[in-house]
Amino acid sequence: MIEPIRRSTLEERKKWLAEAHYNVFQLKAEQVYIDLLTDSGTGAMSDRQWSELMLGDESYAGATSFYKFEAMAKKIFGMPYFIPTHQGRAAENVLFSYLVKEGNVIPGNAHFDTTKGHIESRKAKAIDVTTDEAKDTQKEVPFKGNVSLEKLEKVLVENKGNVPFMVLTVTNNTVGGQPVSMKNIKDTCALCHKYGVPVVMDSARFAENAYFIKTREEGYADKTIKEIALEMYKDADAMTMSAKKDGVVNMGGFIGTRNKEWYEGAKLFCIPFEGYVTYGGMNGRDLNALAQGLDENTEFDMLHTRIHQVQYLASLLDEYGIPYQRPAGGHAIFVDADKVLTDVPKEEFPAQTLTCELYLEAGIRACEIGYMLADRDPVTRENRFGGLDLLRMAIPRRVYTDNHMKVIAAALKNVYDRRKTITRGVAIEWEAPLMRHFTVQLKRLG
């Protein structure tokens, strides 16, 4: 499927951005020329996926579509139990409703925002145990999404008996779509299991992670993506999945587990929140398209084409000297806004400011993955300025051409060239108490 995209004038964009309170989530899609807000649910489905929609079985219980999905998920992840949900955060909601209690501590390699939200809203604590290498955007290491085993062990020792599970996110979205090595996955599972702590894999981009293992880790070059995926999940106890990413569907998610007790426990929350356990918030036709999407997106050629497009965009930024989280991630380029807008103070949200500037420049909508997203400490209510402040340009799957990448790079270069003229950022006028970045209202300073 293709759709026309619309050009706009600078005057129009200035007006629309002000109306959107300098928050690009509040823009209308038709006010956007190239949309890099997210790669979530924005991919183009294939001919075979569209065909599968026609075969959907909309029976309330026990639909053939569920069994088609379940068979594919079992084949790829090797787990016995699967529950569909309407998207990834719904999978988190269902599983965490069963597992997370007030006061619990849940370590993870940079929890995704909804994951952290589902932990903190239950008055539990999410502790980041990502390797320190991830914090240096200019350092080139192959597996920057890895868990620091030292940090993880410290959390496990200090919170004995109070850690219901650990979240291992592949790829590590928050630090820049950076992969986790097979060795690190295995070592992390072994360490957790030594302390009797199960591992839940947050799996949105598991296939991209498998691609990086194949192309970067010794001993995997000759294995298929499907063989690698199966090995990645061999030691994991459960998984949550946003199928909107590596399932290449517009909506969907699921939980998988090896643990029958967890399966039974999660079912009790699936039924009231999502629906009966063989559809869990999804249509039969969408389960069919998901089964097909999982199959296609665990083939090397599909992943190779996708990740090369992201790397092509990175090569253009290299030409222009624009700093981003290196090496390029699987689904996006994360521009290091702190290093671009060096005159905008932290308190004025440089990455959010850069997001506004890129939109004004060319109608390109990217996304802030920085101090705004990091939100406030749930106890002190202080802004969390300790992490990275990034502008994420996420590339939807099978949507844009390499020519679009050239336009994106040129627009960013124009902003980069005038960076010294940008000295003031934005200030918060209104924010929600949780996951504020979606709805925050800002004003432009200066």
Ligand SMILES: *Cc1c(COP(=O)(O)O)cnc(C)c1O
């Ligand atoms: C997108 C995402 C989620 C949440 O999934 P939704 O489908 O958006 O609800 C959870 N974890 C990671 C790593 C993600 O990228």
